[in-house]
Amino acid sequence: MQSAPIPQALREMIEQQAADFAGAALAEAAERMSLSYRAGVAPRLDSALSRAAYAVTRMPATYGALKAASAELPFEPESWLDLGAGPGTAAWVAKCPATLVDSNGGWEDLREARRVHGDLTRLPVLQPHDVVSVCYALNELAERDRARVVEEAWTLAKRAVLVLEPGTTEGFRIVREARRQLVERGARIQAPCPQEGECPMGDGDWCHFAVRVERTRLHRQLKGGELSYEDEKYSFVLAVKGEAQPGAGRILRHPKIHPGLIELKVCGREGLRDERVTKKNKEAWRAARKSDWGGRWEVSK
Ligand SMILES: C[S@@+](CC[C@H](N)C(=O)[O-])C[C@H]1O[C@@H](n2cnc3c(N)ncnc32)[C@H](O)[C@@H]1O
Structure with missing residues (x-):
């Protein structure tokens, strides 16, 4: 599985956010936030306490997901616009100047970035940027507003749009709809899909990936549990x-490893397939041994 180390400076910033509050108050705020997410309702991060709880419990994970997805960018961006930026997670991932838009004026400038106070449903005038991202934010908007935000993201992007959502059936549904809309506008898909036709994922299934993120001491205190990740x-x-370089296929599950056999679920240019790789095919076997959920699968059948 992919992993994303949390930069020391980000870790320190998160600790600083939490330092003003007692552990019990933070844990309570984190619990309220979890309950809200589980009920499918965006939590109201309208106090410094609730924002600190978000930074501690969610920001490392959202950082990890953004980091993993942005590793698929086929170029080095020189500017980055993030819509629904919250604590500015995207600015920690972008290695270039970032502009962060959010309607919650409470988010401090936690990282050197240009902050724009604005509602995604009535975006102020913004300059085009190389990358425009919308991460963990479309699910907080009404269905009708999502399409408008995706449209604006595409218009404002000089080179790429990244839409990222929780890896749930609902998160995937939102991403799939954004994908459909972007393709209709002439976008080329760089990742994760190897083709731009209709998504082949069947009902009840969803395309998602995972990234392993280390848990800080503070995170363990707030959320309980002993695991270090x-x-x-x-x-x-x-x-x-412009041109995309999507690769021939994408591995959609943990490879299943048996003696002399590796089974892969692959999304390829012709749709989904289960690939059974044996030692007989040396090239495929070597690739399969190194393969990972979320990785590209370039070996042709
Ligand atoms: C779950 S947070 C995600 C923050 C960040 N993108 C991340 O990945 O960590 C969702 C953010 O979207 C913002 N948001 C929700 N609806 C919005 C709207 N209509 N206009 C602007 N921002 C909005 C919220 O204020 C919140 O900061």
Whole structure:
């Protein structure tokens, strides 16, 4: 599985956010937030306490997911616009100047970035940027507003749009709809899909990936449990203007490893397939041994 180390500076920033509050108050705020997410309702991060709880419990995971998805960018962006930026997670991932838009004025400038106070449903005038991302934010909007935000993201992107949502059936549904809309506007899909036709994922299934993120001491205190890591599941689409280099296939599950046999679920240019790789095919076997959920599968059948 992919993993994303949390930069020391981000870790320190999160600790600083939490330092003003007692552990019990933070844990209570984190619990309220979890309950809200589980009920499918966006939590109201309208106090410094609730924002600190978000930074501690969610930001490492959202950072990890954004980091993993943005590794698929086929170029080095020189500017990045993030819509629904919250604590500015995207600015930690972008290695270039970032502009962060959010309607919650309470988010401090936690990282050197240009902050724009604005509602995604009535975006102020914004300059085009190389990358425009909308991460863990479309699910907080009404269905009718999502399409408008995706449309604006595409218009404002000089080179790429990244839409990322939780790796749930609902998160995937939102991403798939954004993908459909972007393709209709002429986007080329860079990742994760190997083709731009209709998504072949069947009913009841969903395309998602996972990234392993280390849990800080503070995170363990707030959320309980002993594990030193968490696996963040996410769904995403990365659409580009101009030529895409999507690869021949994408591995959609943990490879199943048996003696002399590796089974892979692959999304390829002709749709989904179960691939059974044996030692007989040396090239495929070597690739399969190194393969991972979420990785590209370039070996032709
Ligand atoms: C779950 S947070 C995600 C933050 C960040 N993108 C991340 O990945 O960590 C969702 C953010 O979307 C913002 N948001 C929700 N609806 C919005 C709207 N209509 N206009 C602007 N921002 C909005 C919220 O204020 C919140 O900061």
